[in-house]
Amino acid sequence: xxxxxxxxxxxxxxxxxxxxxxxxxxxxxxxxxxxxxxxxxxxxxxxxxxxxxxxxxxxxxxxxxxxxxxxxxxxxxxxxxxxxxxxxxxxxxxxxxxxxxxxxxxxxxxx
Amino acid sequence: xxxxxxxxxxxxxxxxxxxxxxxxxxxxxxxxxxxxxxxxxxxxxxxxxxxxxxxxxxxxxxxxxxxxxxxxxxxxxxxxxxxxxxxxxxxxxxxxxxxxxxxxxxxxxxxxx
Numbered sequence: 001x002x003x004x005x006x007x008x009x010x011x012x013x014x015x016x017x018x019x020x021x022x023x024x025x026x027x028x029x030x031x032x033x034x035x036x037x038x039x040x041x042x043x044x045x046x047x048x049x050x051x052x053x054x055x056x057x058x059x060x061x062x063x064x065x066x067x068x069x070x071x072x073x074x075x076x077x078x079x080x081x082x083x084x085x086x087x088x089x090x091x092x093x094x095x096x097x098x099x100x101x102x103x104x105x106x107x108x109x110x111x
Numbered sequence: 112x113x114x115x116x117x118x119x120x121x122x123x124x125x126x127x128x129x130x131x132x133x134x135x136x137x138x139x140x141x142x143x144x145x146x147x148x149x150x151x152x153x154x155x156x157x158x159x160x161x162x163x164x165x166x167x168x169x170x171x172x173x174x175x176x177x178x179x180x181x182x183x184x185x186x187x188x189x190x191x192x193x194x195x196x197x198x199x200x201x202x203x204x205x206x207x208x209x210x211x212x213x214x215x216x217x218x219x220x221x222x223x224x
């Protein structure tokens with residue numbers, strides 16, 4: 001059973017569309033991270049959210065941490081082909097020593 | 112250039128033949144970790160180390176060994192590889208004794224026949 005569940009697992013959209021990826025858990029996390037991974041490379045950290053209800057923006061990407069610190073979302077506005085990749089959420093629990101990943105969302109943005 | 116390096120990048124081996132995947136970081140990071148990535152399962156942590164001579168199990172440690180004799184190196188050892196260890200392996204490091212702000216290596220693709 002995956003501790004962090006991401007949805008959808010696959011998403012194919014047209015350039016210019018908006019999209020939201022969800023990361024849900026029944027566990028509380030002290031912080032939650034979002035990574036992006038391209039083929040043949042390791043994941044690259046996009047953002048860390050630490051406070052319940054926190055919203056962070058990174059250009060066209062908006063990240064939100066749920067009030068109860070059990071879930072998070074990633075919203076992309078006006079998606080571009082360069083946004084194509086595997087998006088991974090990952091959580092750190094209060095003990096702080098381990099990182100647990102979701103299954104990932106494979107996003108394809110078609111020109 | 113600050114980086115995490117892994118070697119080899121690709122490896123094909125046979126069941127039972129011991130192998131080591133090396134991981135090295137040049138950023139003086141405290142925390143290092145190994146993950147395996149399988150389709151539909153995301154990344155799962157194998158082992159991690161919060162400092163020299165300090166290692167601990169992650170979620171899927173069975174069949175793997177690690178050591179942290181020096182701060183910069185964290186090799187992953189498969190004493191007797193089996194086909195179910197065919198996977199994409201990533202090493203990562205972070206500055207403090209915590210997985211926050213991890214930098215990942217480029218990955219090692221392993222095929223066990």
